[in-house]
């Protein structure tokens with residue numbers, strides 16, 4: 001808190017181009033494991049045993065140590081069981097968690113941000129053990145053959161598990177992950193002919209899915225022993241007993257999507273009614289979708305399920321009353337606990353309230369560099385060659401993450417004078433994903449939001465896209481009405 | 487490892503491109519085939535299930551009740567042609583050609599050229615009859631519209647960024 005008061009509030013981007021101690025070494029261990037996984041653990045490649053032993057060494061001083069050592073030995077000999085694979089996945093997640101922590105600490109230093117500490121255990125969610133076991137069995141089969149050994153038949157094995165899981169929203173997290181992961185694998189089959197493999201990405205997705213097959217991993221509970229299930233479960237999601245009341249100022253919308261799922265995540269600042277420090281929070285809404293619903297169609301699917309989307313599009317704040325919130329700063333949104341409030345300018349909130357806001361921390365199991373999406377406000381920068389330069393540092397612009405149905409364009413970002421965005425990190429580089437910019441449009445400074453069309457639009461191009469997307473969904477619903485209820 | 491291999495957020499699959507769905511409500515590249523469901527021009531209740539295999543382009547077309555398509559005699563019928571055309575709209579010609587192992591050489595990846603390149607191989611009717619399987623995949627696809635939304639955060643979707651850039 002002291003640091004936030006003392007700080008000038010201007011981001012120290014110079015800190016973001018300096019190396020973070022220990023990261024390269026940790027990532028080298030991860031890379032070794034990832035290559036072993038790529039080659040398959042049934043017949044480990046030459047050198048796989050060394051890479052696996054290095055993974056075990058890296059977590060040697062933690063409660064996972066003995067389990068991972070045993071798992072690494074078995075995997076190196078090609079005889080790893082499912083529990084061993086979970087232990088290896090856990091070790092990889094733990095190492096990347098430490099990289100995450102180092103990167104977030106650096107980011108907090110650069111942004112003068114104060115962050116809460118993890119409060120510890122919370123609730124246990126009940127999930128079907130059979131379905132989790134089926135998912136784990138598929139993931140284990142995939143690990144045994146590796147990316148280069150997979151074929152259509154093996155990959156297709158995920159579909160029946162996913163189909164049964166999806167209707168249960170308690171299993172949605174794992175089901176959605178498996179669905180997106182399996183689609184990528186299916187499109188890359190047969191693995192034997194793959195020219196290149198997204199080695200870290202698929203190992204990320206595999207290891208996260210593997211951990212989510214531990215009963216309770218998507219919730220959390222107290223540590224009762226030192227088995228992998230306990231370590232994993234204690235580090236899962238977060239307690240939900242807390243609620244918040246106050247004014248919510250939405251600053252920007254981040255969209256995530258794969259072929260058959262979409263999620264909108266609204267980044268906002270909450271001003272508690274009790275006068276406490278403002279908090280950085282998120283509100284999320286997600287839904288599975290057919291792969292032909294794209295562009296404006298995804299906003300149409302999400303729109304009816306969260307009143308905050310309309311409020312954001314109208315440039316309004318919302319008043320929350322007793323809205324549940326997790327320790328990760330995720331609101332568990334329910335429309336009946338939110339009321340439309342006064343108009344609120346996101347850029348004014350970004351300038352005045354964001355610098356004083358406290359950030360939440362990430363649940364231990366969820367820590368990973370790819371999870372970093374830190375809300376920032378920047379101005380006084382220059383944009384050249386896809387890089388934003390400021391205060392002796394630079395951030396690579398990730399304009400690719402701007403949704404397709406959006407008035408925000410890379411050109412507007414290039415011409416912008418200020419920006420609300422998310423700082424991310426991937427493969428050694430901090431990047432900036434623009435959520436909104438102020439830029440001259442017809443010589444007039446105008447705020448343009450990536451998620452401006454989320455709630456609907458009067459823009460000519462947008463209206464056409466709305467119509468086409470609505471038609472596509474109508475065709476599918478008509479077919480579904482005829483065929484699914486026969 | 488190369489930088490591409492080290493990216494957690496690398497986009498492996500581009501999003502489908504928007505297209506009109508009335509004529510061909512469903513296409514997919516799956517199980518080593520391009521397969522899909524094509525509306526009958528005359529009967530709203532009837533659909534054709536069409537497929538073309540990667541590699542040898544072995545093809546099949548029948549109604550969802552397993553009646554053979556009258557137009558599929560020794561060559562692609564109009565349903566298969568419509569399916570290929572729509573697949574090229576949805577996935578782009580490059581991805582369709584790559585999946586089916588159509589060697590484009592220096593040709594542009596448009597639907598007409600992809601079809602004529604497959605024609606040159608004189609593909610034959612498929613021994614496998616995947617209609618039932620494809621149709622059930624279509625039903626599964628439609629069922630996605632009926633699933634409940636949730637406001638519980640799905641942290642793993644951070645790995646799945648939307649993409650403006652065609653891959």
Ligand SMILES: [Zn+2]
Pocket residue numbers: 534536547548555556557558563564565566
């Ligand atoms: Zn036909």
